[in-house]
Amino acid sequence: MLRLLSAIGLGAAAGGLIGWIATGDPRYSMFWGIALTIGLLAGTASVFTTSRRAVAAATDPTGELALARVERIRRTGMTINDQPQCVLVLTVAPRHRAAYTTVHREIVDLVALPRLQPGCVVVVRRPVESKANVVLVMDPPDDWERLREAERLRAGADRTIPLAATAQAWPSEPETLLGVPKATSNPLHAVVFALVLVIAAAATLVPAYGTIGRSITAIAAGDPAAAGVVEGDRHDEIVDALVREVGGPQFTSVGFYDGYALATAPSTPGALTIDDYQYRYDRTEHQGPELIQPDDPAAELFDVTAVDFTQVRELIAAAQHESGIADPESVIVRFQRAGVADESGSRPVQAMVLLDSAYEDASVTFDATTGAVVSRS
Structure with missing residues (x-):
């Protein structure tokens, strides 16, 4: 688990x-x-x-006990709870097979280190008969403690554990950090x-x-900016998502930026208090009251469903042509009602395109209905 x-x-x-x-x-x-x-x-x-x-499993009493002699010992440099991991070269003398030498790693208690110096006889357990791996038994049963002590006193041909030079080398299987064989x-x-x-x-x-797919498609088409919001082709989709968040199509402004869109609209449908709304990361968010409330909110409202937002990319291209800024570093397109009434006495919805480059910037305003240039600066 x-x-x-x-x-x-x-x-x-x-x-x-x-x-x-x-x-x-x-x-x-x-x-x-x-x-x-x-x-x-x-x-x-x-x-x-x-x-x-x-x-x-390794310390299971059913594992075979055997005597072993420490030939060499060194520290690996790793410690756990201040206890060192050591590498020991052992000559092991099982009861039912020929003696062998093997290399064993184990976390050793500092108190036990003096009993693991070269020449010391120790008791080990062989967890798996078919493997060379052993585990140190520092507190063996009494009968094995007597055998260990007796072996320590033997010399020459009387030894149970032969000299390392006469024993066959048998590599241990990979071991865990704690010195036991790794499970298959x-x-x-x-x-x-x-x-x-x-x-x-x-x-x-x-x-x-959706975002990743658009990015891949835009990069493959050689137009990475198309994966963004303002220079992409999802303006209607974004406005529809904002309409669902607002609860109606009446807005006072909609602005498209590189990675997000911002809108101002009534706090609730029919209200005359204006709040901020955001579309970003493919989701919408109601951000709370607009910092500056309009004097006449009703006069600022317009129906976003009556605006053709598919023309945004065309308006950007027209603004680049009008301003002479062919490769802007930043593009913003903002829709809202005109600040003053036209000859008919109405305040039409306009689209203001803001272009910014390293050495110059420009603002071109279009009529959102006809696409005609209203002003430039």
Whole structure:
């Protein structure tokens, strides 16, 4: 279960990181950090749980006990709770097979180090008969303690443990951090882990699929800016989403920017108090009261469903032609009623296109209905 949770956490973290890079959405930024923490904690817990189970299996009384002599010992530099991990070269003398030499790693209690110096005789347990791996038994049963002491006093041909030079080398299987044999890995487990990780990443990215798809399409078409809001082709879709958030089509302004759109509209349908609304990261948000309330809100309102927002890209191109700014660094298009009435006495809806480049900027205002240029500056 912990391994599965780790796969879900790491997959969600990978998806969150990709989503953050692709969209810039701060929710992904926060999410992937939390998911990564959960994945790492679960993975670490899984490793130690597996190690504890392996230790329990390795110290099972049914494992064969044997005498062994320490030939060499060195520290690896790793410590756990100030206890060093050591590498020991041992000559092991099992009762029912030929003696052999092997290399063993284990976390050793500092108090036990004097009993593990070269030449010392120790008792070990062989968890698996078919493997060379051993586990140190620093507190053996009384009969084995007597055998260990007797072996320590023997010399020459009387030794139970032969000289290392005469024993066959038998490498130990890979060991865990705690010095016990690693459990045999099941390839199916790795496949399931990878599959769960990929599914978690894919599920995390579901809200960003639209943004990522638009970015890929725009880059492939050689027009990365088309993936944004103002220079994209989703203006009607964005306005429709804002209408649903506002609860009606009456707005006082709609503005399109590089990565988002802003609108001002009644706090509730029919109200004469104006609030701010935002479209960003493919979702809308009601941001609260507009900082500067209009003197006559009713006169500022217009029906956004009567405006053709598909002309935004054409208006941008026309503004570039009128201003001579062919490659602006920033583009903003804002729709609102004209500040003064025209000859008919009405205040038509206008589209103001703001262009900004490294050396100059320009503002071109169009009639939102006819597309005619009203003013430029």
